[in-house]
Amino acid sequence: MLTHLLKIITLIIAATIAIPAWSYDVALAQSYEKLFAPVKGAQAGKAMHLMKPDAFVNKVKEKKPLVVLDIRTPAETGVYGATLRGTLVIPLNELFSEANLSSIPTDKTVVVLCKSGTRAAAAGTALRHIGFDNVYVLKGGFKALAGYMGPKEANTLPTPQPTPQPTPQPTPQPKSALPVPPQSSGWYPAPAPFPTRPTWWPSTADTHQSTPRQ
Template sequence: MRTMKRAVLALTFGALSLVGAVFSYDKELAKRFNAMFSQMTPEVLKQRPCQITTQQLLQMIQRGEDFVILDVRTPAEMAVVGPTWKNTLRIPMHELFKEENLNKLPKDKKIVVVCHTGDRAAAVVTALRALGFDKAFQFRGGVAELAKEVGRAATDYVK
C-alpha cells in the first residue's frame, strides 16, 4: 500500500511538473514585450500618434517633406503593385530586423511603414519604436487604402 501511495505521489508530481512546463512561458521575452506594449495606453491609442492616413501622406508629398516609405510586404506582393516614391525602401517584414537592414533606416526622418492592409505595419512600428526609431509611423489602411484614395484624389495632391 505504501509503495502504491509513493507511486501515485510520484505520478502526480510528474504530471504537475509536466503541466507546469506546458503552461510556462519565456519570462525575459515577456518583459521585453511589456516594455514595448506598456507604452500603448488607452490615452495614447486614442490619439493614434503612430499612424498616418492616406490624406496625410499625400499632403506630406505635396509639401515636399523628406521622409522614407518602408514597404514590409512580401516580395511577391511587392512585385504586383506598390509605392514608387523616390525614398522607398523595400524590406520584407521577415528580413527587417536583421542588423544590415535596420542600418538602412534613418533615425532622423519619418518612416512611413506600409503593408497590404496596415496590420503588419502596426506590428513593425511597435517594434521599431521600441528599438529607438521614434519617427516610425504605420500607414493606416495599407496599399489597399492608398490605391483607393489615390485613384480618387491624387490629382488634388500631386501635380
Template sequence: MIKKYLFSSLATAVLAVSASAYDTAKAENMNHFYSHLTQQACADSKLFTTGEDVMKMFRDKAKFTLLDVRTTGENAIVSLSSENAMHIPVKNLFEKANLDKLPTDQPIIVVCHSGTRAVMVTMGLKQIGFKQVHVLKGGLVALAEANNPKNAPLK
C-alpha cells in the first residue's frame, strides 16, 4: 500500500514538473507575436536597414538613435562617437533605467558587430512595445563598409 502511494505520488510529481516545463502565458504571447511572421511578412519586413540607409540618415541629419549593444570590451576597441550613438550592452539593456533612456519618438537602429545580437535585441524591444526599432543589417561591419567618401556625412 505504501509502495503504491509513493509510486503514485512520485508519478504525479513527475507529471506536474513535465506539465509546467515552460511558461504557458509567455508561450501564448510568443505565439501571438511570431504567428504573424509569414514568408511574405518577412519579405516585406522593415525590420532591417542597411549601412547605406544609415549613412543617408546621417547626411540628412535625421533624428534617430544608433543603439550599440556590443560588450563594453568591444566598445573600448571600436566605438561610435556620433551624437546619435548610445552604447548599452545587451546584458544591461532590459533594465528599467536603461530602457527609460531609449527614445520613443524617433527610430532606433540597433547595431552590434555583425547583426546577430541586434536581431535578438530588436525583437525583444518590439515585444515590449517599442515601435520604431530596426536592425542594422550586417552590423558595425556593414556601417564601416558604407562609410566611404560617397556616403559619409558632410560637415
C-alpha cells in the first residue's frame, strides 16, 4: 500500500515539473508601464493622443501639416471614405508590415480613424509604442465626426481654402524733372531771339538807293 502511494506521489511531482511555469515578458510590460504612466485624471485623453472632432476640423481648416490614416476594411472604405488630400488607406490587419510602416510620415501629425474609434485607439497606441510619437486618434471615429459636421460633410471632410493672394499694386514711376528751357540758367526763360527779316521785306540797299539825276 505504501509503495503504491509513493508511486502516485512520484507521478504527480513529475507531471508538475513537466508543465512549464507561466510567465510574461517583463521588458515589454515595463515599456507599456512607461507608455501609460501619464494616462491619469483629466489629462488621460490628452496623454493617449485622443483628438476630438472639432480639434481635427480646425487643424484641417488651418492647413496644419496633417495626414489621415484610415484603417478600416476595404468593404467599409468602399462605401464612404476620407477624401482629404494625402489620406493613407491601410487596413488594420496590414498596418504593421514593414512597407506600410515606412509609408507613415514622421514629420507631421498623423490622425488614425476608423468607424467608431475602437480600432483606431488600439492601432494608435501600438504605433506610439513602437516610436510613432506623432500619431493621434480621432476620438469616436467617423461616427463622432458625422455627429459634429453632418454625414455628408464628414464623408468629404473639410477642404482647406486657398490662401487669398494680395492684389498686385502698380509700381510708382519716379517723377521726371521739369524741362529746362534752352539757353537759360536756372528757371529763368531765355530771352527771345531777335526776329528775322521776312523775305518780302525790302533790303536796306534797296530802300536808300538814290535815283540818278538826268
